[in-house]
Amino acid sequence: MKTQDMNRDWIATARTLNQALPYLQRYADATVVIKLGGHAMGSDEAMAEFARDVTLMRQVGVNPVIVHGGGPMINAMLDRLQIKSEFINGKRVTDAATMEVVEMVLSGLVNARIVQAISEQGGRAVGVSGKDSGLIICDQTNPDLGLVGTPSQVNPKLLQDLVEKGIIPVIAPLGMGRNGETFNINGDTAAGAIAAALRADRLLLLTDVAGVKNAEGQVVTELTAAQIREMTDSGVIAGGMIPKTETALDALEGGARAVVILDGRAPNACLLELFTEHGAGSIIRAK
Numbered sequence: 001m002k003t004q005d006m007n008r009d010w011i012a013t014a015r016t017l018n019q020a021l022p023y024l025q026r027y028a029d030a031t032v033v034i035k036l037g038g039h040a041m042g043s044d045e046a047m048a049e050f051a052r053d054v055t056l057m058r059q060v061g062v063n064p065v066i067v068h069g070g071g072p073m074i075n076a077m078l079d080r081l082q083i084k085s086e087f088i089n090g091k092r093v094t095d096a097a098t099m100e101v102v103e104m105v106l107s108g109l110v111n112a113r114i115v116q117a118i119s120e121q122g123g124r125a126v127g128v129s130g131k132d133s134g135l136i137i138c139d140q141t142n143p144d145l146g147l148v149g150t151p152s153q154v155n156p157k158l159l160q161d162l163v164e165k166g167i168i169p170v171i172a173p174l175g176m177g178r179n180g181e182t183f184n185i186n187g188d189t190a191a192g193a194i195a196a197a198l199r200a201d202r203l204l205l206l207t208d209v210a211g212v213k214n215a216e217g218q219v220v221t222e223l224t225a226a227q228i229r230e231m232t233d234s235g236v237i238a239g240g241m242i243p244k245t246e247t248a249l250d251a252l253e254g255g256a257r258a259v260v261i262l263d264g265r266a267p268n269a270c271l272l273e274l275f276t277e278h279g280a281g282s283i284i285r286a287k
């Protein structure tokens, strides 16, 4: 009996692989930028599963590029250091002391954790920040936010070199100012700028909801720019979803082919989106 059950499992696995062929062919050599938000990072098990998905993507010929956040981890460290922090429109007001903590947590803790998780799955990952090799040059977003930057120029050469060698770049959302300052960039914004510069086939924004929901609370599986504007004006898209949908529109305008907003906590979310008919979350395509 036990053997029969096991056989059934293996047959299902073989069938899944067989059915994935058209999708594997479609995404061969595609560039897929994945934004992993702090809320989507969760437990060590969830991180290991994400790392395994990304390693598998690379193994089957997709070029994944990871951009991460880490807001909750920055909050925890600021709390420990008793430094108060506030947000304006989803962006952290960043003074010099806060910037030191942001850089330490993003590059030292979060980035290193993701790189290690991918390495443990047998993938080759290299951690960089937007400050490395002139990757992201920023202007100050707004003087009221202090050292928060808006990407004004992205130089993707470093990423293209890594991808060409089969390496998965893992990018911390920091940027350099024109006078050598360090800027803190919202993770979604950084991912959108990278996806545009790479003319990515897909930008996957992993978050903590199943997708963009309509007024009835149902996930809208396919969205247009016009629908997003209308849903934002009517308040249906609110809070943290505003920077995400804005990022999506900017990335498409900048040259990315499609953006998907999906639940990063769902098992194998990226694989489900790329390699099955089912798809996941809400997709917004370039016109």
Ligand SMILES: Nc1ncnc2c1ncn2[C@@H]1O[C@H](COP(=O)(O)OP(=O)(O)O)[C@@H](O)[C@H]1O
Pocket: 037, 038, 039, 040, 069, 206, 207, 208, 209, 211, 212, 213, 214, 236, 237, 238, 239, 240, 241, 242
């Ligand atoms: N129309 C909407 N559809 C889905 N989520 C929405 C919508 N409007 C607002 N939200 C909120 O946006 C949140 C996602 O943004 P955020 O918390 O900043 O994500 P992350 O931490 O993953 O970057 C959701 O948890 C939800 O509360």
Ligand SMILES: CC(=O)N[C@@H](CCC(=O)OP(=O)(O)O)C(=O)O
Pocket: 036, 037, 038, 039, 068, 069, 070, 071, 072, 074, 090, 091, 092, 102, 148, 149, 173, 184, 185, 186, 187, 188
């Ligand atoms: C300017 C700004 O707000 N930067 C963010 C960077 C991290 C981030 O975006 O993290 P999540 O994706 O997990 O929210 C911050 O300081 O929290």
